[in-house]
Amino acid sequence: xxxxxxxxxxxVMGMTNKKSLKxxxxxxxNAMYWYKxxxxxxxxxxxxxxxxxxxxNNSVPSRFSPECPNSSHLFLHLHTLQPEDSxxxxxxSSRETQYFGPGTRLLVL
Amino acid sequence: KNQVEQxxxxxxxxxxxxxxxxxxxxxxxxxxxxxxxQDTGRGPVSxxxxxxxxxxxxxxxxxxxxxxxxxQSSLHITASQLSDSASYICVVISGNTPLVxxxxxxxxxxx
Numbered sequence: 001x002x003x004x005x006x007x008x009x010x011x012v013m014g015m016t017n018k019k020s021l022k023x024x025x026x027x028x029x030n031a032m033y034w035y036k037x038x039x040x041x042x043x044x045x046x047x048x049x050x051x052x053x054x055x056x057n058n059s060v061p062s063r064f065s066p067e068c069p070n071s072s073h074l075f076l077h078l079h080t081l082q083p084e085d086s087x088x089x090x091x092x093s094s095r096e097t098q099y100f101g102p103g104t105r106l107l108v109l
Numbered sequence: 110k111n112q113v114e115q116x117x118x119x120x121x122x123x124x125x126x127x128x129x130x131x132x133x134x135x136x137x138x139x140x141x142x143x144x145x146x147q148d149t150g151r152g153p154v155s156x157x158x159x160x161x162x163x164x165x166x167x168x169x170x171x172x173x174x175x176x177x178x179x180x181q182s183s184l185h186i187t188a189s190q191l192s193d194s195a196s197y198i199c200v201v202i203s204g205n206t207p208l209v210x211x212x213x214x215x216x217x218x219x220x
Binding site for chain 1: 113143145150155198207212213
């Protein structure tokens with residue numbers, strides 16, 4: 001265990017659903033990240049929060065909406081997703097080295 | 110363009126054998142390089158961190174090397190075990206830019 005937890009671990013949703021992914025860390029880290037991992041592709045950075053403020057948004061579609069209410073929690077709100085959004089969504093936190101959560105395996109039908 | 114290329118894409122070895130995974134990068138300026146191990150269905154876990162001045166660093170049966178001149182790194186696994194079966198991801202950090210990830214090498218250790 002890395003100290004970063006993610007829920008749910010698995011999620012199946014339709015294209016009209018709204019769901020949220022949750023990430024939590026109590027490591028005292030000051031930065032949190034959302035990554036997308038698709039098969040046979042490098043990890044893609046989606047969002048970075050440093051000290052609870054968003055500092056990076058790599059042109060992610062607006063159907064993905066992050067929220068960082070405090071330094072220990074990070075959410076990824078999902079709505080009207082597409083089948084190509086099916087992937088493993090990884091959360092990470094860091095002070096220097098990034099520690100990854102176990103990921104949420106998302107399937108969009 | 111900042112890129113990290115890993116080879117081979119996949120590898121199958123017998124338990125107890127050694128193997129070496131390669132990572133070539135074009136990321137500049139270079140800050141440090143990290144190797145992560147990712148078990149199936151889990152998030153990546155850091156194995157080693159190599160800075161510019163470090164040539165070799167060991168973590169148990171894992172030994173990482175770095176040649177900053179040729180921009181190459183390798184991860185050598187000694188006396189492989191079944192539990193070494195995983196994806197090994199090379200990541201290069203450059204100043205304040207986002208981490209640059211390789212696609213990973215999928216290692217399967219068989220009995």
